[in-house]
Structures are given as C-alpha cells and as structure tokens.
Amino acid sequence: MGWDRAGIPSQFAVIPRGENAIVGYCGFYHHAEVPGEIEIGYRLHPDYWNRGLITETARAVRNHGFHDRKLSRVISLIHPENIPSRRVAEKNGMAVEKQITFRGFPTLVYAMAFDEWLAWRDAS
Numbered sequence: 001m002g003w004d005r006a007g008i009p010s011q012f013a014v015i016p017r018g019e020n021a022i023v024g025y026c027g028f029y030h031h032a033e034v035p036g037e038i039e040i041g042y043r044l045h046p047d048y049w050n051r052g053l054i055t056e057t058a059r060a061v062r063n064h065g066f067h068d069r070k071l072s073r074v075i076s077l078i079h080p081e082n083i084p085s086r087r088v089a090e091k092n093g094m095a096v097e098k099q100i101t102f103r104g105f106p107t108l109v110y111a112m113a114f115d116e117w118l119a120w121r122d123a124s
C-alpha cells in the first residue's frame, strides 16, 4: 500500500469472474535484498489451483507493468522446486536468468525485459 500511495505499482486482488470473493493476489514487489528490481509475485487459495487463474492474472499484471507503467524489466523469484510457480512464469514468457540465495533459500531469478516482452507479445 505504501508503494502504491507513492505511485509505484503494488498488489491486485484476484476475483474470478462471476464470483464475489477475493481468492488470491498478484502484483509487484520491491525487495531491499534485490535493489533496483521489481518482482511479479502471486498466491492463490488452493481451492482455486489448476484453473489457469494465476497464469491469466500474472500475464495481465506483467502487461500492465510494461504497457502502462513503462517498466524496463520485471523478475520473479521462485524456489527451484516450486514447479507450479515456475510454470506460471514460463508460460508468460519469462526465462531463468540466474540462481541466487534469497532469504536463505536457493532462488531462481526469472526475468523479462521490455524488449523481450515486445517480441513475445508480437509472436503470441
């Protein structure tokens, strides 16, 4: 909320069409440990897994970041064993750039630059 009030992208609620319930969130994170980067992060209530909701949501958030917020690059920080989360990033055109230790855990840095987004958008 603080970042949002400062005009910097923040979190969005996930509300399935036709339902009056918040079932997850997706949005932009800023981590002091990873300065200069903006992460797209997400979480969904388990009852709503495996419907494609977060892939659709993360895509919209990514597009908002590049198209409306004019971000030059976004990342996602994902534990190597978090296969569902990795699938979301990969289906949205992000690729592993490197592995780091983040808050004590091995973490893959998925990244996408503005130019890569343009090419991905034109090809899909």
Ligand SMILES: CC(C)(COP(=O)(O)OP(=O)(O)OC[C@H]1O[C@@H](n2cnc3c(N)ncnc32)[C@H](O)[C@@H]1OP(=O)(O)O)[C@@H](O)C(=O)NCCC(=O)NCCS
Pocket: 041, 042, 043, 044, 045, 048, 049, 050, 051, 052, 053, 054, 055, 056, 077, 078, 079, 082, 084, 085, 087, 088
């Ligand atoms: C990460 C997380 C949000 C992924 O949830 P998810 O349900 O697997 O992701 P989606 O909503 O995009 O659903 C994708 C799956 O739905 C299935 N699906 C069913 N109907 C679909 C449809 N109409 N369209 C697209 N996919 C559909 C697909 O098969 C797809 O699985 P696949 O990629 O293996 O093919 C969820 O596991 C979670 O909340 N985990 C805990 C928090 C977490 O780890 N967050 C990320 C930290 S890095």
